[in-house]
Amino acid sequence: MGTPSVGDLGEFGLIAALTARLPQGPGVLLGPGDDAAVVAAPDGRVVATTDLLVADRHFRRDWSTPHDVGRKAAAANLADVAAMGATPTALLVGFAAPADLPAAWAEEFAAGLAAECAPVGASVVGGDVVRAEQLLVAITALGDLGGVPAVTRDGARPGDVVAVCGTLGASAAGLAVLSAGVRGHQSLVQAHRTPTPPYAAGPAAARLGVHALIDVSDGLLADLGHVAERSGVAVDLDSSAFVPSEELRAAAAELGASATQWMLTGGEDHALAGCFAPDVELPDGWVRVGRVHAGSGVTVDGSVPTGVAGWDHFR
Ligand SMILES: Nc1ncnc2c1ncn2[C@@H]1O[C@H](COP(=O)(O)OP(=O)(O)O)[C@@H](O)[C@H]1O
Numbered sequence: 001m002g003t004p005s006v007g008d009l010g011e012f013g014l015i016a017a018l019t020a021r022l023p024q025g026p027g028v029l030l031g032p033g034d035d036a037a038v039v040a041a042p043d044g045r046v047v048a049t050t051d052l053l054v055a056d057r058h059f060r061r062d063w064s065t066p067h068d069v070g071r072k073a074a075a076a077n078l079a080d081v082a083a084m085g086a087t088p089t090a091l092l093v094g095f096a097a098p099a100d101l102p103a104a105w106a107e108e109f110a111a112g113l114a115a116e117c118a119p120v121g122a123s124v125v126g127g128d129v130v131r132a133e134q135l136l137v138a139i140t141a142l143g144d145l146g147g148v149p150a151v152t153r154d155g156a157r158p159g160d161v162v163a164v165c166g167t168l169g170a171s172a173a174g175l176a177v178l179s180a181g182v183r184g185h186q187s188l189v190q191a192h193r194t195p196t197p198p199y200a201a202g203p204a205a206a207r208l209g210v211h212a213l214i215d216v217s218d219g220l221l222a223d224l225g226h227v228a229e230r231s232g233v234a235v236d237l238d239s240s241a242f243v244p245s246e247e248l249r250a251a252a253a254e255l256g257a258s259a260t261q262w263m264l265t266g267g268e269d270h271a272l273a274g275c276f277a278p279d280v281e282l283p284d285g286w287v288r289v290g291r292v293h294a295g296s297g298v299t300v301d302g303s304v305p306t307g308v309a310g311w312d313h314f315r
């Protein structure tokens with residue numbers, strides 16, 4: 001017999017293989033193995049969010065290792081918790097796979113989840129495994145607000161400063177590099193495989209009273225569009241704030257693409273975008289990119305951008 005598949009392990013063997021690799025922190029009162037987990041909710045409120053990742057839509061097995069996919073699946077969910085101003089506490093992991101998937105793939109995926117969760121102190125407290133034609137990961141993340149109000153998308157006010165913390169455009173550039181099949185640009189490719197959201201910046205901004213927060217999953221223009229719509233305001237971005245890195249410019253030049261466009265419309269970096277009162281000193285790591293005005297929609301230097309604002313699964 002060669003290397004075992006998840007079918008060889010069986011459902012409970014697979015669960016055991018996964019849970020052996022998953023983190024259990026001090027906030028977990030009862031972990032995987034019963035009908036549900038019990039997680040402490042120190043301030044009486046629980047933030048909850050879910051995002052799915054589907055093979056060939058969110059990742060490709062020939063482009064990313066299972067460890068990368070585990071990290072990215074965790075990151076996409078942990079970033080939504082941070083975008084509420086909360087600290088992630090626990091993840092629940094739905095895992096659907098064909099029976100001939102190597103068991104090692106599932107185990108390395110679990111190790112990737114653990115690697116992304118450990119630094120933020122989040123535990124994996126349960127999940128589900130089923131057989132399916134296509135690999136699919138469905139994660140639910142829970143978070144603790146630590147006594148601050150949740151930071152919603154609807155709190156932006158005219159006069160606010162719009163700022164971003166984290167990377168913009170690197171994931172889109174890495175995806176373009178992989179799609180074109182060109183060599184090099186490894187830091188961009190790695191940014192696509194394993195985004196690095198600034199998790200701690202969410203709760204830190206919440207403690208400073210940030211008016212609105214969102215993580216950039218679909219593209220900055222698209223995601224700030226949600227903030228503008230929900231807040232009943234207009235957002236105007238300052239093009240001079242979008243200075244591409246040398247590596248972003250090099251990839252754009254090689255591929256005949258626009259580095260600025262990647263920064264404005266590329267998703268999956270999970271940077272945080274926030275709207276701060278004008279008198280607040282921006283915390284370290286935040287870069288001012290624009291202003292909130294009365295009105296509606298998102299503009300750049302006062303003009304409505306052409307083309308798509310970001311990713312849409314059904315467009
Ligand atoms: N199938 C669904 N049922 C209920 N709510 C949903 C569903 N899909 C998305 N939503 C909600 O719609 C909002 C926008 O979803 P989405 O764009 O996926 O958010 P995000 O980009 O932050 O992950 C979220 O509050 C999400 O919970």
Ligand SMILES: Cc1ncc(C[n+]2csc(CCOP(=O)(O)OP(=O)(O)O)c2C)c(N)n1
Pocket residue numbers: 051052056057058059060076175217218266267268311313
């Ligand atoms: C193979 C492959 N093709 C395309 C993409 C690009 N892509 C897929 S989903 C997505 C947007 C973010 O995913 P979504 O499920 O919309 O997350 P959410 O906004 O709900 O957090 C992007 C840019 C990719 N990651 N992998």
Ligand SMILES: [Mg+2]
Pocket residue numbers: 050051
């Ligand atoms: Mg989502």
Ligand SMILES: [Mg+2]
Pocket residue numbers: 079080083214215216217
């Ligand atoms: Mg989000």
Ligand SMILES: [Mg+2]
Pocket residue numbers: 051076077080217
């Ligand atoms: Mg999301």
